[in-house]
């Protein structure tokens with residue numbers, strides 16, 4: 001390991017392939033790193049947690065934050081994909097954040113999520129059986145994406161609009177093409193153009209769904225949000241489609257890769273897979289270890305809302321800080337043997353779902369999906385085979401996962 005520390009660059013091929021050696025360098029030698037791209041990068045658990053939770057760090061001026069990646073003349077809101085991002089509540093500070101979050105948080109309460117378990121189990125079985133019967137090869141597109149998407153469709157009541165696997169694939173693709181706007185860099189002209197076109201597609205798609213729910217209310221989250229639009233809380237039409245697209249995307253992109261990354265890890269660590277086969281009660285801690293060891297969301301941003309200091313380093317008002325959650329999850333100051341993949345219960349929780357006022361509203365749902373998936377996989381297809389050597393990563397820093405992962409489920413028992 002050489003002593004020079006390269007400036008953080010989310011396009012660096014070595015970083016995309018395996019970010020952890022670089023994270024360890026930052027953790028040990030440059031915990032408050034200045035990237036030549038114009039922002040701070042923190043990696044230690046204690047610092048990343050503080051940046052995410054402390055009220056002195058927030059979202060700040062959205063337009064300035066995006067212009068930082070381009071230049072001062074870049075017309076951020078002229079791009080539908082960035083205009084959408086500017087309204088997503090994860091990008092807002094209170095009081096807007098509080099109002100919008102409270103509208104969806106009720107639908108994702110622990111009680112409601114627990115009540116969804118039988119349906120989630122049914123969907124896991126149905127999609128595993130379909131994968132096995134149709135002899136699919138790519139577990140990412142043919143299971144990991146479809147399973148959480150179906151759960152979000154259920155929650156939003158989208159059965160008529162997204163009735164076939166082809167409809168779902170189109171929606172999955174549209175989210176995958178628009179979510180690069182969350183990335184920590186300027187997008188290429190082609191990437192931004194695609195994101196803009198796919199955002200228009202998503203807005204049209206969801207506007208159709210809202211129209212239908214206005215005419216025919218149902219017992220689903222979409223109807224509740226459409227009705228909130230008419231009530232005192234008064235969601236604007238843009239806020240309505242923004243929130244639903246945000247929920248829909250957040251609900252599957254990260255969860256799909258949590259499942260994909262977990263399967264990849266079982267392919268790489270057969271002894272851990274054997275452990276779970278012998279002790280199914282370890283499913284919950286196995287999911288927690290997928291989230292810690294190979295987090296499907298690597299990082300999140302904050303802006304300093306006042307002049308601050310982190311370990312003596314001055315951070316000026318308006319400067320941005322990237323908190324690398326995946327590096328914090330490998331910080332030896334916080335976790336024993338952080339580079340060992342071990343599905344046994346750990347005392348310390350990973351930082352994968354963030355913290356503070358933006359703590360992931362879907363964390364319990366994602367955990368439940370992961371656990372139910374493992375229960376059903378191990379009980380129905382105990383001989384599954386994962387070919388991790390042939391897996392292909394997506395070329396993205398922020399949402400870490402695979403685009404191709406060959407899995408054979410074998411026979412149903």
Ligand code: HEM
Pocket residue numbers: 052089090091101108246247250251252254255258296297300301352353354355357358359360361362363365366
């Ligand atoms: C493995 C799966 C998931 C991971 C790793 C994940 C990660 C995160 C993280 C780190 C944040 C905080 C971002 C920040 O502080 O800047 C967040 C927020 C959020 N997540 Fe998740 N998430 C997952 C699943 C889900 C699911 C299933 C849903 C919805 C059903 C969801 C909806 C949201 C929403 C709406 C927010 C914004 C919360 C706010 O700003 O108050 N997430 N997620």
